[in-house]
Amino acid sequence: MSDGERTAPATETFVAHRNLLFTIAYEMLGSAADAEDVLQETWLQWAAVDLGTVRDQRAFLVKITSRQAIRRLRTLGRRRESYVGPWLPEPLLTTPDVAEDVELADNLSMAMLLVLETLAPTERAVFVLREVFGIAYDEIAHTVAKSPAAVRQIAHRARAHVAARRPRGAVTAVEARQALGAFQRAVETGDLQSLLDILSPDVVFLGDGGGVKQATLRPIVGADRVLRVVSGGTGWMGGPASAEPAHVNGWPALVIRLDGEIDGVVAVRIDNGLVTGLYYVRNPHKLEHLHRETALDR
Structure with missing residues (x-):
């Protein structure tokens, strides 16, 4: 089998889930440029995977993207310490369907992304994967290299942290x-x-x-x-x-x-x-x- 024949199914799957993967990376990083870099790193890893060994391709891609985003988030934290003036998330001009998904739009808002900036990298990853994307605790545990029990504790702590800082009252x-x-x-x-x-x-x-x-x-x-x-x-x-x-x-x-x-x-x-x-x-x-x-x- 040629390299092209081997990567064609991988490309098709990656493209099918690209918007999801970008959204996860952006939600975790607050930067579209860094999210794009994470997707490039995800693709390079994904293209080298033997697809015959992967039971759930979507979950596998989410795991790769999340791990890459956590690594980059730790690097960004050090970089933002020397940022000139206040740091704000990178704004995205979004399609109308994003506004129709009220929960997603709420979590993507500038105010909410600034709240997420106050979480530690692993806490942010757990919160985003669980609260925004509904990923199962077992899958998150595998992604962040923690036990499911530990992930539940992290999720509980992150939810309390976010609830104390997110905008008060429903906003239309x-x-x-x-x-x-x-x-x-x-x-x-x-x-x-x-x-x-x-x-x-x-x-x-x-x-x-x-x-x-x-x-x-x-x-x-x-x-x-x-x-x-x-x-x-x-x-x-x-x-x-x-x-x-x-x-x-x-x-x-x-x-x-x-x-x-x-x-x-x-x-x-x-x-x-x-x-x-x-x-x-x-x-x-x-x-x-x-x-x-x-x-x-x-």
Whole structure:
């Protein structure tokens, strides 16, 4: 059998599950670029596997991807310690079906990905595989090299950790659009009052320029201070800006343009009807996936 004949079934299976594998890697890493690298590593391992020895090909691919993501997550943790300014996840322009899967969209939101950043690598892997993708404890145990009992304990601990930090109260896409509409008016017309009306007094603004573009180097806390940032009082935005609605990570967001070019994306966190988090990703290395929709799956 030639190499081409041997790899054809492997390629077909990999392609069939690619969106799922990418979603798992992205959920674990918060970076599309790193998720793509993980998929490349997964493919190289998968292409060398004797498929005749694999009982469940989907589970096998999930295991390879998860292990590669855990390794990369540990490396990224060290790299992010030296990141310039706040680190925010890489935003994805997503297809409409992602928004229709409310649970998936909730777990992909900028706010939720930031919560997952507070978990240790193994905890994050267990939480994502179990809570987001419904993988059985036995399969997760094999993936993370722990006993099923240990995995259950890790999952319990991770759920409690996330529950204490995730947005409080159910948030609808309508609420998110209204909040972003107020932000859009503030950016384009200077109408700050409509934005002030929905800002929590302790709202936090995070701007991610990655040391490449000007942004806030530390979190901005408080409605008045955030309004000064949005209105350009700190000079970090600069120039005439326009905003266009988009679905990012399954949720309403705004793509900000300066002089017609994408400058960044704004996402919000809402708790009990008020905006408690405003996230602006400006790092150009994180904006490549705003030019085309990304298909995600679970």
